[in-house]
Amino acid sequence: MLKGLSRAGLGDIGSDERFIELAGQYGFDAVDIDARGLIERNGVEGAKELLQRSNVVIGSIGLSVEWRQSESVFLDGLPKLTEAAAAAAALGCTACCTYILPSTDHKPAAFMAQATKRMRIAAEILGAYGIRLGLEFVGPHHLRTAWKNPFIWTMEETLDWADAIGRPNVGLLFDVYHWYTNEGTLDDIRALKPEQIVHVHINDAPDVKIEDALDNGRLYPGEGVIDLAGALGALQSIGYKGVVAQEILSKSAPEGSPEQLLQRSKAGFDKVFAAAGL
Amino acid sequence: MLKGLSRAGLGDIGSDERFIELAGQYGFDAVDIDARGLIERNGVEGAKELLQRSNVVIGSIGLSVEWRQSESVFLDGLPKLTEAAAAAAALGCTACCTYILPSTDHKPAAFMAQATKRMRIAAEILGAYGIRLGLEFVGPHHLRTAWKNPFIWTMEETLDWADAIGRPNVGLLFDVYHWYTNEGTLDDIRALKPEQIVHVHINDAPDVKIEDALDNGRLYPGEGVIDLAGALGALQSIGYKGVVAQEILSKSAPEGSPEQLLQRSKAGFDKVFAAAGL
Amino acid sequence: MLKGLSRAGLGDIGSDERFIELAGQYGFDAVDIDARGLIERNGVEGAKELLQRSNVVIGSIGLSVEWRQSESVFLDGLPKLTEAAAAAAALGCTACCTYILPSTDHKPAAFMAQATKRMRIAAEILGAYGIRLGLEFVGPHHLRTAWKNPFIWTMEETLDWADAIGRPNVGLLFDVYHWYTNEGTLDDIRALKPEQIVHVHINDAPDVKIEDALDNGRLYPGEGVIDLAGALGALQSIGYKGVVAQEILSKSAPEGSPEQLLQRSKAGFDKVFAAAGL
């Protein structure tokens, strides 16, 4: 597995170029950034060199097209999605992810039908470039009622949705926080095939009742109560070899310089990877 | 357009063989029956002869596989669906229909995802045999709250669902009662392409408030308040050439012999088709 | 049916803006042009006004992505295809067409597999914007051996290919010249459903043996031996309501000014439409 970083949890780390450099310095293998922007600023060859110099790959890009609003907004974003996919492919990135809010103001079944079609289109475009689409189920209980109607939030529902979308390149963004807030088990992970997982997010939860764990109340790996050693071990046991990227969503910016936060992140990864025997 | 009949509204009309014969006698062009049963009892050639003798075609078969319950129940029904599709194709039938209850005890978005996958499989099997799958949206207001959660009930939602299913052979069963209870307009019909319509149901509504029109409170064509002449004219104007089949759902069995009910149905069709200038 | 024009057969007619204006002046309803270019030069609103002023719609855009060469060339063209689709949709155009050379230097089955995947991706992108993809089978016999290996050239093979591509928005560009050089019959046309036809090309053939009719040896409608009245009547009888666009491919530029050629085209359309009773 590759140790990865997103910006969430690193404070104001600056440009993506700086982010890549620091990720490499602190021993991380992957960063989640905007491939297209990196190319626009550095050219394809320049971007490749930047990544190679720091021995870092792009773990995942975000799904740039807005699939949760009107049809016209969705369509407006498709040309940029095609360019984003081409850019990611040019830099060797094979994952693109989006999250699923667990409730919605739309009529849920009708929204699911619309979103399924939109995701199939997005997946077809990404798949043309060899990129997979990871769907992130979102577990925190408070979000299940944050909008009028329940949508979906479990791993099983999300796998069913991937089946409905029906393209071979659709799978999960597996975030341990959402697995934890869904009261997932290690056996749930072991039941997955590695190719069902497009990307992994790692972080930790405070020692509160599961139903009180907030989406933006996450801790650094190893600083909380989630069985991360177990989760990593289970991912390893099924043969997952992709990126495990830190994503620490928090109400207020974390204290400390980016370097201190990177050190803290590195320490967290080292601790939980070691605990998992990796 | 072909004038068609389902059993609903004809009382105890007896065997399908008798149904075919009577439909022909009363000038109808199509019947909605179980093609596979007809072949099992009469052989393919015998079944064809029966239909030809009465100058009647099969308008639509019902979707035999149960897609609303558990996965195992769905899978148990697939072999029979394949046989049903082969049987329908052998008799020249090109439509297979199912209805969508407008509310559900399932979590709606998750159920939509599951149902989308199941419908894609069913559509692929039917499509192999040149058969189209018609999805019937169900409009009566009381059914929208008959189960715990709202599902879908409008024409637009159903067309979106067909897009999500993503197979070329999926379209609408357009039932005028559901169009009426959705307060559909003639322009809504005129906005359809004829190939979006797999099958049409015709019947009428009592003179009650739309939100009080019951699913099983339907009248014979021409005996109620739906603008059937307008609807038929709109279907004609877009080039729909398929079957328009009567389906009269009612709380208690209609009074009169099958022959009397057929005569009443024929009179209704004659009236509304004439009013539409057809 | 709408009377349409492509540039082929009109000589050096100038800009698309001029083409639109002249098409309107000579009573044509549609032009096959590059929607994206028109918008780039005039803006969306300006382009719409140009079309409306001449009472002309865009019949079809050409498929801009190169699907016959290497995978990288194909992928390079996808962002532009997405933009082209958005542009066409903005101007109300719902058709995009490409032709299929009847022989190939590639290994035919392997090329068919690759091309099928590419067409599915293109169709998905076009379909997002409500645009259909028309596949033009190419009949002239000399082209069947112009490259090393036979590919496909019949209507039936092309419909099979559309089935293989598997998206609902894929159909035929039906060119009467290719139907004629395939020795197609009126019953072949009558066996089509109108929604299987995305676009129609009209032109005529010289009085030579069918196997000697050259792809670039086409005549203006009504000046040759093809039963255009029959073909148009058959298209009408099945309910085709789309564009019938002239495409006159010839070895050397036709003689006469654009205005003279437009007049000649108009006369040809008038003659064959009248002969078909349209």
Next chain:
Amino acid sequence: MLKGLSRAGLGDIGSDERFIELAGQYGFDAVDIDARGLIERNGVEGAKELLQRSNVVIGSIGLSVEWRQSESVFLDGLPKLTEAAAAAAALGCTACCTYILPSTDHKPAAFMAQATKRMRIAAEILGAYGIRLGLEFVGPHHLRTAWKNPFIWTMEETLDWADAIGRPNVGLLFDVYHWYTNEGTLDDIRALKPEQIVHVHINDAPDVKIEDALDNGRLYPGEGVIDLAGALGALQSIGYKGVVAQEILSKSAPEGSPEQLLQRSKAGFDKVFAAAGL
């Protein structure tokens, strides 16, 4: 990886029940048999017990539907395919395989289009039951000209075809003999993702020129010149954990009793697995 057997190479081993028993006795983990027949004779529970008693699973069933001939023959086989898929699933089998002849009397591109549609339908039915479809490319050179026109025979072409079919559950049956006769390299195997491989066939080739290796001239594993240790090592390195089943096609029946041939097979597996360090 699981050590598996097909009947090819075991002489007249008798019933599937006897085959299962002997496979277990000689230390094999999997057999390639007809799941539906086993259930018809023993019931689902009886069949499961038979397999469990011998500690053997079903590696793969053969694709029962005939996809190489006419459309009507294909359609006639779909109901049985659905039943075969249900039977395989009931016994825990998740693979179904078919081979691709490298030449054809059909027009190759047209046949590829037809076959693509048929495979999509078959894959959708199998996928409903959680079963994957493995496509076996066939390498021996003499078969490339055994029918009029070349079709496909390389791994790359077959992966392209799987992409064209477009269902997530389609992959390769990787037969080392076909890899060898295609002059495949270990790096070709290492470039695969394990989920692209549905099933593996193992056997060996005589010491003749590659272009003279006959399809029915195969040897037992370890008795020929194929680098089986390398191939198995490469499969292991990418994480393939499925079945590796022996298939020895030969002109005349192999000499010896089934028990002797099983012993010979076991010795071959032991030798090459040991050489691969497995």
